[in-house]
Amino acid sequence: MRTAAVAVALVGFLLGSTGIAQAATWGSSDQWATWSNGGYTIRNNIWGSGAGPQSIWANSYSNWGVWANHPNTGGVKSYPHAGKMINQRLSSLGRLSSSFNVSRPSAGAYATAYDIWANNNAYEIMIWVNKQGAVGPIGSKQTTATVGGHTWDVYRGSNGANAVFSFVRTSNTNAGTVDVLAVLRWIQARGWYGDVTVGDAQFGFEITSSSGGMNFIANSYSMTT
Template sequence: MRRRSLLTAALAAPVAAAGAVGALQSPAQAAVWSTDDDWGKWTDGAYTVNNHVWGSGAGYQSIWANSYSNWGVWADHPNTGGVKSYPHVAYQLGRDVWNMGSVSANTNVTVPTGSNLAYCTTYDVWGNGHDYEIMIWTQYHGAVGPIGSYVADVNLGGQNWAFYQGSNGSNAVYSFLARNHTTNSWVDITAHAQWLVANGRMPQVTIGEIAFGFEITSAAGGHNFNLNSYSLWT
C-alpha cells in the first residue's frame, strides 16, 4: 500500500535516550501467525493484517495475530521524527460513498505511554484507490500531528472531532482528531465520509480500503501495541 502521512517538521520530536528494552508481549495463547518481515501480511477471511514498516530510519518491529481482531506488535523505533510504520488490519469495502450503508467500527486497544513515544491510533479510509485519504484518530500520544491545516470542529457519530485538510503531494488528506481520547472507541465511518462530500470537501468517491492500526513515529526502547478486539459493521 502506498504510504502518505508524514509529521510536519515543526512537530518532529527531538532525540531522547532510549528506555529499557521490553520483552515481546505474547497473546493469551500461542499466536496463529507472527513475523518480523517489514512487509509481512496475513489473511484472515476478508481481512488482512499487515506489519507495514515503511518509514525512513525505522527500527525493529515484529507482529503476531490470533485473528484479524486480536493482534499486536512490538516496536522499537528511534525517537527521530517521521512516521516509521503503520501496522494495521485492512478490509476492502468497494462502495460508492452515498451507497456505502451504515459502516461503523468498535475497537479496544492497549497502548504504551512515556517520553520516548509518539504515535496515533487511527483509521485510514481510502477513496478512488489512493486519491483521497480519510484519517480518523481515536487516540494519540507524543509529538504527532496531522497533514494540512485546522478547519473546524465537527460532531459526527455523537463525538467531537478537530478536522484538518491538506495534501501530502500525492493525495488529498482529511484528518479527524478525537477531542476525547479513548482506547475503547466506536466510530461512524459513514458519517465522516458523507460529511466530506456533503460539505464540498471531497468528491463523490468509491470507498475502498478501510484500515485500522497504529501509526508509529517513535517507540524507543521497545513497546507493545495491542489490538484486543475489533468489530467492523458493513
C-alpha cells in the same frame, strides 16, 4: 542481534498469565508481512525511513498487536494495521461502522488511527481516536465537529500524492464505536469530494517513535458494512 532481539521480544510479549510462552496464530518480523483472516488483511507495514525492529502477531483480524522499537526521531516509521476492502460507492453504503478496543503505551510518539482510502487512493481519510507524544495531522485545522459519535478537530491538507482529511478526537479514548459512514458523508457534504468509491478501510497504530520497545495491541476490532 536485531533478529534475535525481535524474536525475544515477540516471545516475551506472548507470555500468558501463567508465565508460559504461548504462540499466536500468526507472527512475523518481516517489513511487509501480511496475513489474511476473516475478510481482513493484517500488515506489519514498516514503511518510514530510520525505522527500528518491529514484530507483529495475530490471533485473528480482531485481536493482534506489535512490539516496536523505533528510535526517538521524527517521521512516521510504520503503520501496522488491519484492513478491509469495502469497494463500494459512498452513495451505495447503508452502513459503515467500526468498534475498537486497544491497549497502548504511555510513552513514545504515535496515533491510534483509521486510514480510509477512496477513489483509488486519491483521497485519504484519517480518524485519530488517540495520540501520544509529538505527532500531528497533515494540513490546517478547518473546524471542530461532532460527527460519527465523537467530537473531532478537523484538518485538511495534502501529502503531495493525495488529499488528506484528518479527524483528531478532542480527547483520547482506547475503546468505542465510530460511525465511519457519517464521517465520510460529512466530508462529501462540504464539497471536498463527490460520490467517491471507498476502498481499503484500515485501523492500526501510526508509530513515529517507541524507543526501547513498546507493545501496541488491538484487543478487539471490527468494521461492519
